[in-house]
Amino acid sequence: MDLDAKIEHETGLLRMPPKRGALSTFIHDATGQQFVLIPGGSFLMGMTASEMAAALREVSYDPDIEFWRANHRATYARATPVHSVTVQPFLCSRCPLAGSVIDAAGTGTSWSVHETAEHAGPSAAAELRAEATSQVLAHYGWDLINEAQWEYVARCGGRDEWASGSHWRKAVEALTANPRCSDTFTYANRWGIWGLALGEWVADQWHDDYAGAPSDGSAWRDTSGPPGAVRGGGVLHAPWQDSDEAISSHVAARSGDGAWRGVFRARPVIPLPWLRAEFPPMSASEPIDYAAVVGELEHELRAAKAREREASRERSLKRAEVQRSLREDAQRGSIRSVGDDGVYIVKLAAANGILRRPDIEPPMRAGEIVTVRVVGSGGVPELSLVSRDS
Numbered sequence: 001m002d003l004d005a006k007i008e009h010e011t012g013l014l015r016m017p018p019k020r021g022a023l024s025t026f027i028h029d030a031t032g033q034q035f036v037l038i039p040g041g042s043f044l045m046g047m048t049a050s051e052m053a054a055a056l057r058e059v060s061y062d063p064d065i066e067f068w069r070a071n072h073r074a075t076y077a078r079a080t081p082v083h084s085v086t087v088q089p090f091l092c093s094r095c096p097l098a099g100s101v102i103d104a105a106g107t108g109t110s111w112s113v114h115e116t117a118e119h120a121g122p123s124a125a126a127e128l129r130a131e132a133t134s135q136v137l138a139h140y141g142w143d144l145i146n147e148a149q150w151e152y153v154a155r156c157g158g159r160d161e162w163a164s165g166s167h168w169r170k171a172v173e174a175l176t177a178n179p180r181c182s183d184t185f186t187y188a189n190r191w192g193i194w195g196l197a198l199g200e201w202v203a204d205q206w207h208d209d210y211a212g213a214p215s216d217g218s219a220w221r222d223t224s225g226p227p228g229a230v231r232g233g234g235v236l237h238a239p240w241q242d243s244d245e246a247i248s249s250h251v252a253a254r255s256g257d258g259a260w261r262g263v264f265r266a267r268p269v270i271p272l273p274w275l276r277a278e279f280p281p282m283s284a285s286e287p288i289d290y291a292a293v294v295g296e297l298e299h300e301l302r303a304a305k306a307r308e309r310e311a312s313r314e315r316s317l318k319r320a321e322v323q324r325s326l327r328e329d330a331q332r333g334s335i336r337s338v339g340d341d342g343v344y345i346v347k348l349a350a351a352n353g354i355l356r357r358p359d360i361e362p363p364m365r366a367g368e369i370v371t372v373r374v375v376g377s378g379g380v381p382e383l384s385l386v387s388r389d390s
Helices: 003-011 049-058 066-078 099-104 130-140 147-154 168-177 243-249 290-328
Strands: 025-027 034-038 041-045 083-087 090-093 200-202 229-231 254-256 268-271 331-338 343-347 352-356 369-376 382-388
Touching: 003 025, 003 034, 034 147, 034 268, 041 147, 049 066, 049 243, 049 290, 066 243, 066 290, 083 147, 090 147, 147 200, 147 229, 352 369
Parallel strands: 352 382
Antiparallel strands: 025 034, 034 090, 041 083, 090 268, 200 229, 229 254, 331 343, 331 369, 343 352, 369 382
C-alpha cells in the first residue's frame, strides 16, 4: 500500500487527482474540505534581527516615528528567541473553515466574516470564537493547527518570510475584499495553503515570547481550555496605515486573542502519528543585537531621507532659476492653438504657455511665430506678448 492509499485508509479522506509539482491533496467528501500532506522537517522558528530589518525595509518603515519604533521592537521580542523545531508530517487544511462547513457540523455555532469583505456568504472563511472553534473541530474529529505547524507551513518549510508567499501585498489586499474559499485558491503559497494572512486561532496558549517553547512541534499549552494565540492577521489591518500594521503579514508575527475582537479563523489539521521520521535539528545562530541591526537600518534610511531632501531642494532651486530666467528673457514661440475667447496656447522651447489677448487685431493664427515673456507661474505659465514676428 502506497503512502497516499494508507492516508485514505487511516483518515477516511479521498485522494484528489495529482497536480504536477504539487503536494498530495485529499478531500473530506462530506464537506469538501481539502487537506495537503505537509512533509516533516526541522526549521528555525522565530524572527532574527536581520530578518526583522529586511521586513522593515519591505514595509516602508520610517525610523523617525517613535510609535512605530516601539511597536516593531515589541513585535521582534514576541518572536524570539529563534529556536529549532521539528515538525512531523501531518495533513493541513488548504483553507480555514468556511461558514458552510461550520453550519454542516450542526452545532448551532455562529460565525461571521471580516467587516471589510465584499463576500460574506457561506463559502467565505469564517470568523468564530475560540470555544466555538473547539466544538466544531471536535465534531469532525479534526485538530486545530498549532503555532509551530502554522509557521512551518507559512514558511514552506523554512524558506518564505511573508504569509501568502512572495506576492504578499497583493494577496492580503485580495483576501481583504474576498475571503472566499474556492477551488482556485488564488494567492495560495507554494505548498498550496491559502488564507494564511486572514488571522487564525492556533492551538497554543499565549506566551509573551518563545522562552521555554517546545522543540518537537507540539502545541505549547500549560492548562486545558480554548486556544489563546493567534497567527497571521495582515487582513485584519489592511489597507495598512503604517508599517506597524503591514508587518503583521510577516510569518513570524504573533499575537494573543486580545489583538482583535476575539473572533478569528480556524484551520483544521489531521495528525499522522504512524508517519514519523527523524529530522536533525537546525542550528540557530547566535543572537544578533536588535538595536545594532535596526540602528544600522535606521542610519541608512535617515541618510536616504536626507539625500532626498537635498535633491528636492536642488530641484526647487533649479525650477526657481528657470522661472526667473524665463521671466527676464523674452523668447520665441509659435501659436499652438487658438481659443474662441482670445486665449492662445503658445509652444515654447521648454513648455507651453498661455497668452490672453482678446483685444489683438487681427487675431493670431495657429503656427504664427511670436516673441513672449513669462509673467506668471503655474501649471501652464502666463505669458505677455512682446511682438508678432510674422
